[in-house]
Structure formats: C-alpha cells, structure tokens
Amino acid sequence: MGFEDNIRKIDPYIPGEQPKKKVIKLNTNECPYPPSPEVIRALREADWERLRLYPEPACDTLVDALADHYGLRREQVFAGVGSDDVLSMCFLTFFAGDRPILFPEITYSFYDVWAKVYGIPFETIELNEDLTLDPSGFKKPNGGVVIANPNAPTGVAESREVIEGIIEYNKDSVVIVDEAYIDFGGESVLPLIDRYPNLIVTRTMSKSRALAGMRIGYCFGDERLIKYLNDVKYSVNSYTMNMPALIAGAAAIRDTEYFRQTIEKIKKTREWTKERLREMGFTFNDSRTNFIFAKVPKGCNAKEIFEGLRSMGIYVRYFDKPKINDRMRISVGTDDEMNFLIGALKKLTRT
Amino acid sequence: MGFEDNIRKIDPYIPGEQPKKKVIKLNTNECPYPPSPEVIRALREADWERLRLYPEPACDTLVDALADHYGLRREQVFAGVGSDDVLSMCFLTFFAGDRPILFPEITYSFYDVWAKVYGIPFETIELNEDLTLDPSGFKKPNGGVVIANPNAPTGVAESREVIEGIIEYNKDSVVIVDEAYIDFGGESVLPLIDRYPNLIVTRTMSKSRALAGMRIGYCFGDERLIKYLNDVKYSVNSYTMNMPALIAGAAAIRDTEYFRQTIEKIKKTREWTKERLREMGFTFNDSRTNFIFAKVPKGCNAKEIFEGLRSMGIYVRYFDKPKINDRMRISVGTDDEMNFLIGALKKLTRT
Numbered sequence: 001m002g003f004e005d006n007i008r009k010i011d012p013y014i015p016g017e018q019p020k021k022k023v024i025k026l027n028t029n030e031c032p033y034p035p036s037p038e039v040i041r042a043l044r045e046a047d048w049e050r051l052r053l054y055p056e057p058a059c060d061t062l063v064d065a066l067a068d069h070y071g072l073r074r075e076q077v078f079a080g081v082g083s084d085d086v087l088s089m090c091f092l093t094f095f096a097g098d099r100p101i102l103f104p105e106i107t108y109s110f111y112d113v114w115a116k117v118y119g120i121p122f123e124t125i126e127l128n129e130d131l132t133l134d135p136s137g138f139k140k141p142n143g144g145v146v147i148a149n150p151n152a153p154t155g156v157a158e159s160r161e162v163i164e165g166i167i168e169y170n171k172d173s174v175v176i177v178d179e180a181y182i183d184f185g186g187e188s189v190l191p192l193i194d195r196y197p198n199l200i201v202t203r204t205m206s207k208s209r210a211l212a213g214m215r216i217g218y219c220f221g222d223e224r225l226i227k228y229l230n231d232v233k234y235s236v237n238s239y240t241m242n243m244p245a246l247i248a249g250a251a252a253i254r255d256t257e258y259f260r261q262t263i264e265k266i267k268k269t270r271e272w273t274k275e276r277l278r279e280m281g282f283t284f285n286d287s288r289t290n291f292i293f294a295k296v297p298k299g300c301n302a303k304e305i306f307e308g309l310r311s312m313g314i315y316v317r318y319f320d321k322p323k324i325n326d327r328m329r330i331s332v333g334t335d336d337e338m339n340f341l342i343g344a345l346k347k348l349t350r351t
Numbered sequence: 352m353g354f355e356d357n358i359r360k361i362d363p364y365i366p367g368e369q370p371k372k373k374v375i376k377l378n379t380n381e382c383p384y385p386p387s388p389e390v391i392r393a394l395r396e397a398d399w400e401r402l403r404l405y406p407e408p409a410c411d412t413l414v415d416a417l418a419d420h421y422g423l424r425r426e427q428v429f430a431g432v433g434s435d436d437v438l439s440m441c442f443l444t445f446f447a448g449d450r451p452i453l454f455p456e457i458t459y460s461f462y463d464v465w466a467k468v469y470g471i472p473f474e475t476i477e478l479n480e481d482l483t484l485d486p487s488g489f490k491k492p493n494g495g496v497v498i499a500n501p502n503a504p505t506g507v508a509e510s511r512e513v514i515e516g517i518i519e520y521n522k523d524s525v526v527i528v529d530e531a532y533i534d535f536g537g538e539s540v541l542p543l544i545d546r547y548p549n550l551i552v553t554r555t556m557s558k559s560r561a562l563a564g565m566r567i568g569y570c571f572g573d574e575r576l577i578k579y580l581n582d583v584k585y586s587v588n589s590y591t592m593n594m595p596a597l598i599a600g601a602a603a604i605r606d607t608e609y610f611r612q613t614i615e616k617i618k619k620t621r622e623w624t625k626e627r628l629r630e631m632g633f634t635f636n637d638s639r640t641n642f643i644f645a646k647v648p649k650g651c652n653a654k655e656i657f658e659g660l661r662s663m664g665i666y667v668r669y670f671d672k673p674k675i676n677d678r679m680r681i682s683v684g685t686d687d688e689m690n691f692l693i694g695a696l697k698k699l700t701r702t
Contacts, residue, residue, distance in 0.1 A: 002523025003549050006448030006494050012585030015408050025404070034400035043399050043595075049385035051564035051599070053376070054557070057366050081432060084588040092468070097357030117443070117586040143357050172353025198354050206405070213402035213594040234363030235468040237435040243564040244394075244595040248402070 013113040016317055024340060026331040027315040029152075029181075029291050031210035033265065033334075035248070036258040039211070042251035043244060055243045057234070062241065065250035066218055075223040076193065078230065079249070081240050083180055083204035083217030087146075088114055090200055090219065093232040094174040095120045099143035101173075104133060106324060108152050108178065131285055131293075133158050138166045145170050148178040150186045153319065153329040155287030157186030164189060167196050174225065176200045183208035183263055184270075185288030190220060197222040207290055208263060209252045216241070216249040266290050270332045276342045280351045284327075291331045293324075300349050302326050308348040314341055364464040367668055375691060377682040378666040380503075380532075380642050382561035384616065384685075386599070387609040390562070393602035394595060406594045408585070413592065416601035417569055426574040427544065429581065430600070432591050434531055434555035434568030438497075439465055441551055441570065444583040445525035446471045450494035452524075455484060457675060459503050459529065482636055482644075484509050489517045496521050499529040501537045504670065504680040506638030508537030515540060518547050525576065527551045534559035534614055535621075536639030541571060548573040558641055559614060560603045567592070567600040617641050621683045627693045631702045635678075642682045644675075651700050653677050659699040665692055 016028035034040070059079040067074040080086040091114040095101050098121065103111045105124040115122040125137030131154045138145055145166060150157040167175045167189065179201055182188050190201050202219040206212040221229075233240065241249075252259075273292060277284070281297030296302045306318035306328055317329040330341070345351075367379035385391070410430040418425040431437040442465040446452050449472065454462045456475040466473040476488035482505045489496055496517060501508040518526045518540065530552055533539050541552050553570040557563040572580075584591065592600075603610075625643060628635070632648030647653045657669035657679055668680040681692070696702075 003445070003495075003525050006446060006450075006525065007579050008444050008447035008583055009579065010582045010586045012582045013589060015405075015585070015589035018405055018407060028405055030405065031403045033403065035402050039402070040399045043397075044395075046394075048391045048394050051386050051390070052382045052384065052561040054366075054369055054379055054381060054563040055566070056369060081588060081591060081593075084590070088587050093359050094354070095357060096359035099357075113586045117583060144354075174354050174357065210403040212405040212590075215406070215590055215593040228358050228360065231361045231363045232359055232468060234366070235361045235464045236439050237432060238364060238366035239435070239563075239566055240432060242432075242566040242593065242596055245593055 008117070010117055013110050017315060019315060024314045024333065024337050026333050026337065026341065027317045028212070029207055029331045030212050031207060031262065031266070031290070032332070032337065033210055033262050035210040036252055036255040038255040038258070039248045039251045042247050046244065046247055051243060054239050055241060055246060057238050059241050059246055061246045062216070062249040065253045069253045070190065070220065072193070072220060073223070076220050076226055077218060078221070078226050078233070079216070079218040079241060080233070081217070082206060082215040083178070083202050084110060085215070085240060086202050086217040086219050087176070087178065089229055089233055089236070090176055090202070091115065091120060092118050093229050094176070094200070094225070095144045097143040099141060101144035101146065102138055102142045103146040104151065106131065106154060108148050111146055132156055133162065135162050135165055139169045142170065142173055144173045145175040146178065147175070148180065150181045150184070150288045152181065152289065153291070153293050153317070153324070154285060155289045155291060155293045156285045157288035160187040160189055164192060167192065167199050171198055174198050174200060176202060178202045180204045180207060181289035184267060184290045193220050193222070197224065200225060205249060205252055209259065210262065211248060211252055214245050214248050216245055266332050269335055269338055272335070273332060273338045273342070280345060280349055291329050293327055293329050295327045297349055297351070302328055305345070305348050309344055312344050314344055359468070361468055364461050368666060370666060375665045375684065375688050377684050377688065377692065378668045379563070380558055380682045381563050382558060382613065382617070382641070383683070383688065384561055384613050386561040387603055387606040389602045389606040389609070390599045393598050397595065397598055402594060405590050406592060406597060408589050410592050410597055412597045413567070413600040416604045420604045421541065421571065423544070423571060424574070427571050427577055428569060429572070429577050429584070430567070430569040430592060431584070432568070433557060433566040434529070434553050435461060436566070436591060437553050437568040437570050438527070438529065440580055440584055440587070441527055441553070442466065442471060443469050444580050445527070445551070445576070446495045448494040450492060452495035452497065453489055453493045454497040455502065457482065457505060459499050462497055483507055484513065486513050486516055490520045493521065493524055495524045496526040497529065498527070499531065501532045501535070501639045503532065503640065504642070504644050504668070504675070505636060506640045506642060506644045507636045508639035511538040511540055515543060518543065518550050522549055525549050525551060527553060529553045531555045531558060532640035535618065535641045544571050544573070548575065551576060556600060556603055560610065561613065562599060562603055565596050565599050567596055617683050620686055620689055623686070624683060624689045624693070631696060631700055642680050644678055644680050646678045648700055648702070653679055656696070656699050660695055663695050665695055
C-alpha cells in the first residue's frame with residue numbers, strides 16, 4: 001500500500017507486564033500501599049454528574065495545590081498524564097534544535113524512544129564502571145540534557161553538587177532532572193529552580209503517592225519554560241488530565257503525614273531487603289529508590305533467576321541489555337512480599 | 352538565552368472558555384445531561400485502593416467493551432485521552448511523509464495546530480459557498496486526508512457516498528474521518544471499515560456520552576493501522592488512560608438505552624431551537640450535530656451579539672475568522688437554557 005510510506009514506524013517502549021492473575025508484583029515500582037485515605041474520600045465524594053463538562057484545561061485544582069505544597073508560583077508548575085506525558089511534552093518542546101541531546105547510556109529506557117519518535121538527535125554518555133554518573137560526559141556542546149536522579153534502573157543517587165555542576169555548565173541547554181524516585185532518598189535540585197532558567201525538574205505521583213492508576217505527573221521550571229511547555233501541550237491536547245485525576249492529585253499532595261509514613265515504611269523494608277540480599281551474595285549500589293537493582297551472586301544467571309521467580313508467581317524486571325544483563329530490578333513491596341521473595345531467591349540461588 | 356533556539360514555539364489552539372462562575376454554557380458542545388447512571392454507579396463502586404497499580408496499558412476493559420458494542424475485533428480499536436489524543440497520535444503516526452495532507456479550510460481548528468506541532472506539511476481545501484464539502488478538492492496527490500463528518504463548526508453532514516468517494520480515491524493515503532458528532536445525525540462510514548485498509552474513523556465520549564470531564568476518545572481501523580498507532584502510543588506514553596476513564600468508558604458504552612434517550616432529547620431541543628432562530632432571521636445549514644452554526648440576521652453583528660450574550664451570562668462560541676465571522680456556534684443545551692437563549696437573542700436582535 002502506498003500509504004505505508006507515510007507511516008512513522010517505531011520500535012515501541014515495552015512497559016513492564018501488568019498481569020491479570022494474582023501475583024507478587026515487584027516489576028513496575030508501584031507503591032505496595034494504597035493511596036491516602038484523603039484521596040479515596042475525595043473520590044467517594046466527587047460529583048460525577050459534573051463529568052459532562054470538560055475538565056480545567058490548565059489543571060488549576062492540581063497546579064494550585066502543587067504550587068502551594070512546594071512553595072512555588074503556579075506559573076512555575078506544569079501537570080500531565082503521568083511523568084511520561086510531562087517528559088514527552090518536554091522533549092517535544094525543549095529539544096527542537098539540531099544538536100544531539102545527552103543522557104546516560106543506562107537510564108530510563110523511554111528517553112531514547114521519545115528522541116526517536118520526535119526525530120531528536122541524541123548521544124548517550126557512558127556511566128562509570130560502578131554505574132555512577134560521569135559528570136564530565138555532560139560537559140560538551142549539546143541540544144539538551146536529561147538526567148534521572150536517582151537514576152533508574154540503577155537506583156544510584158548523585159549529590160546535588162554533581163547535578164548542579166551539569167546544570168551550571170549547560171546554560172545554553174534545557175537540563176531536565178527526572179526526579180521520579182526522589183521521595184525515597186537523594187537530594188533534589190528543586191531548591192535551585194529560581195537560580196537556573198534552564199532547569200526543569202519532573203516528578204510523579206505513581207510511586208511515592210501510590211497513584212500509578214491515576215496517571216499524574218508534574219514538573220517545575222522557570223515561568224518562561226513552563227509557558228512554552230503549555231503552548232505545546234495546548235497544541236496536542238487541550239484537556240489532558242481528567243476530573244478524577246485533578247481531584248485525586250490535589251488530595252494526595254495535601255496529605256503530607258500519610259505520605260511521610262508510607263515513605264518510611266518502604267525505606268525500612270528496602271533496607272531490610274538489602275541486608276538479606278547481601279547475605280545471599282547479591283551486590284548492588286546503595287539504592288535510594290523504591291527498588292533495588294541487584295547483581296546476582298557469582299555463578300548464578302540473572303535471566304534464569306528472573307524466570308524462576310516468574311514461575312513461582314513473583315514478577316521482577318530483567319533487562320536483556322549489555323552491562324546490566326547480570327541484574328534484576330526488584331521493586332520494594334510489603335514486608336510479607338519481600339519475605340516471600342527472599343525465600344524464593346534462597347531456593348533459586350541455593351544459598 | 353542560547354537554549355531558546357532549541358525550543359519549539361507554537362501558537363497554541365485556544366480551547367473554549369471554561370468559566371468558573373455559574374453561566375449558561377453553550378460554548379464547548381458538552382452534553383446538557385449527566386452521564387449514564389451506570390457510569391456513576393461504576394465509579395461509586397470502584398475499588399480506589401487499586402489506584403496504586405498502573406492501569407491496563409492496552410486499555411483492555413474499554414477496548415473490549417467498544418469492540419463488543421460495535422461488532423468489531425479488538426485489534427481494530429484504539430482508545431485514548433479524548434479524541435484529541437487519538438487524532439494527535441493519528442497525525443503523528445500516519446502523516447510522516449513529505450507530501451501535504453489535506454483538510455477543509457473551515458473545520459475543527461486543531462487540525463492545522465497538530466500539523467504545525469509535528470512539522471507536517473498541509474494544504475486546506477476550500478468549502479463550497481454554502482459551507483458544504485467540495486469532494487473534488489480531495490482528489491489530488493497528498494500525504495493524507497482528514498475530514499470531520501459532520502463538520503465542525505459548520506454542523507454540515509455529508510452523505511456516506513461522498514465520503515466513500517474520497518476514501519476510494521485516496522487508496523495511497525490514510526483517510527481519517529472524524530465522527531465526533533455522528534451520534535447526533537449523519538451517516539457513519541464505520542460500516543466501510545473492513546473494505547478500506549486506509550480508513551480511520553474517530554469518535555468521542557465527550558459529547559453524546561456526556562463524559563467530557565473523563566477524556567475518552569477512540570478510533571477504528573484496519574488491524575495494521577491500529578498496530579502502527581499503538582506502536583507510536585507506546586513510544587509516547589505507555590499508560591494514557593487512567594483507571595476511572597477505563598471504568599467509566601466501559602459502563603457508558605454498555606448503556607445503550609440511556610444513550611438513545613439522551614440523543615433524542617438533544618435532537619428535539621435542537622429542532623425546536625432551529626425553528627425559533629429561523630423565525631428571528633438567523634440562517635444556517637441543517638445542523639446534524641449538538642450545535643447550530645447560525646448566521647446572524649441581516650443588519651446584526653455576530654461579534655456584538657456574542658458579547659451581548661456573554662454579558663447576560665450566556666456563553667456561545669464566536670470565531671473571528673474570514674467567511675465565518677458573521678456566525679455563532681451555539682451548543683444545544685436543555686430546553687430551559689435554550690428558552691433563555693432565545694429570549695436573550697430577541698432582545699439583542701430586537702426582533
């Protein structure tokens with residue numbers, strides 16, 4: 001067919017599996033605890049008859065709540081359908097030049113997918129042998145920079161100083177710092193937002209706020225950048241976030257106490273899991289996220305263990321890629337889930 | 352700043368105003384009646400604790416319900432965040448060639464915005480003097496075709512035969528028929544879907560299903576086209592539709608009886624309103640949509656009447672564009688709302 005020539009053909013990003021049967025799901029870094037009771041109350045009390053009307057195009061309810069919570073002006077805040085939507089819009093808006101954008105060779109696997117779909121030239125920067133960032137790689141001419149901090153799937157958090165050095169050097173590029181996992185540890189560069197007009201910080205409610213099913217992401221930046229971003233957003237879809245997402249997001253951001261408790265529980269379970277994994281011979285960087293990126297013990301095969309876990313009803317994530325194919329990414333679940341995982345790993349690694 | 356050079360600068364689509372105060376809102380073609388009671392029940396009974404998990408990436412709950420309702424295979428169905436998201440993904444996927452795409456000069460004002468944001472060359476085809484479509488304009492080499500039927504803001508519906516002629520001629524292009532308003536009248540080309548591998552038919556739940564606030568759109572097409580579309584969707588955002596949208600959409604499509612009643616009420620009110628407008632000297636094409644695109648009586652000024660209505664708390668839509676700046680687009684509201692509108696128009700036109 002002639003029309004095939006006009007079609008954009010893409011190798012899509014493959015999301016982690018969403019199994020329909022009951023399994024222990026440690027493969028997509030969801031929160032093992034439910035959303036805040038305030039979120040559930042807000043949804044139970046919602047006036048669903050209002051669904052006949054379009055939602056707020058500027059997402060005011062949520063943007064105002066975010067600005068208030070983070071002590072920013074609403075003009076510094078942008079919200080979207082998960083941080084994937086926010087990041088995708090950022091790529092489309094800020095990376096429209098000819099020079100390649102830079103991001104680490106091992107990082108969130110969507111970055112190169114967005115670059116390809118929007119025709120953005122890119123170059124990946126090697127990590128150090130221990131999977132930490134080599135800042136010097138980001139100090140050369142470029143059309144933009146994207147850094148996940150803490151990084152995924154490595155779990156490594158870089159200091160604010162290291163990230164600031166990259167932002168500082170790249171005054172002529174927009175630097176996106178993807179802080180999807182920052183609530184679980186690490187130093188945010190959000191406090192630098194007023195100092196660097198080239199900085200965008202992205203966040204999500206999918207992990208630390210237990211709202212993956214609601215698709216809520218947001219970012220912060222200089223008013224000018226946020227305005228450009230909104231112009232592009234309004235040119236793609238005027239009304240991206242639906243009414244329930246706006247209601248739930250605003251309720252979630254206000255419940256600081258529940259949020260704090262959830263984070264503490266996850267961190268505690270993470271540290272306990274790290275101990276057990278270490279005892280069995282797994283090695284890993286000091287994860288500051290809600291997952292652990294663990295190298296299997298000497299003599300074990302990561303893919304086999306991944307498949308062994310799967311057959312026992314435990315889903316983790318395995319990336320069949322150079323440099324990381326000896327590892328598994330394990331989301332931090334409840335204490336019971338991690339206990340069950342450790343038992344299964346003991347069998348599979350015969351330790 | 353150097354980074355300004357890399358920024359995509361866009362004149363965004365300006366959506367109809369979403370006023371916060373209480374007004375008679377006839378400016379964005381929403382449904383004047385609430386969503387189906389089945390939708391409200393499904394949302395009231397939803398298990399919001401599940402929001403901690405990602406939603407179905409392939410939107411199965413909704414896609415299955417749609418395939419079932421329309422008697423299609425699920426591989427022929429794609430769903431997204433309103434038909435704006437669906438159309439935007441279609442533009443990005445199907446119009447990646449060098450030849451200009453074609454759409455009418457007066458039509459949904461998002462088409463040229465998407466073309467611009469994705470760098471797609473385009474050419475607009477003049478309508479006939481009476482705002483009907485001139486099919487001959489679409490019979491020349493092109494990189495794709497987009498036709499809204501019924502058209503917006505004109506409200507004009509073309510016959511299936513006319514649209515089929517355009518699809519038939521353009522075997523080497525993807526032809527998108529945007530049927531956002533088809534439920535209010537006109538002949539759908541959906542029955543042709545198995546015959547033309549180059550045909551995409553888009554729909555929305557924002558108008559006829561009273562779910563504008565939930566952002567639900569979908570399209571139908573050949574399995575190959577739907578696969579390409581999904582590949583691009585997964586490259587932009589793996590999880591676009593959130594859990595409440597999937598639940599509400601599936602419940603809405605199943606309640607055929609409520610849908611039928613709502614459509615009947617709106618059509619009846621539309622015909623009554625047409626009568627009254629005609630009596631006052633307004634002229635318009637025979638609207639087959641949930642709005643009337645009315646030319647003001649001789650000696651009246653459309654912009655003045657638009658502003659007069661606004662000051663009386665009645666919002667309609669006015670397009671300050673050549674050929675249509677003597678008209679207003681009036682959404683069909685409840686009987687009471689239309690009665691109030693007619694009273695106001697009598698004052699403003701002194702009839």
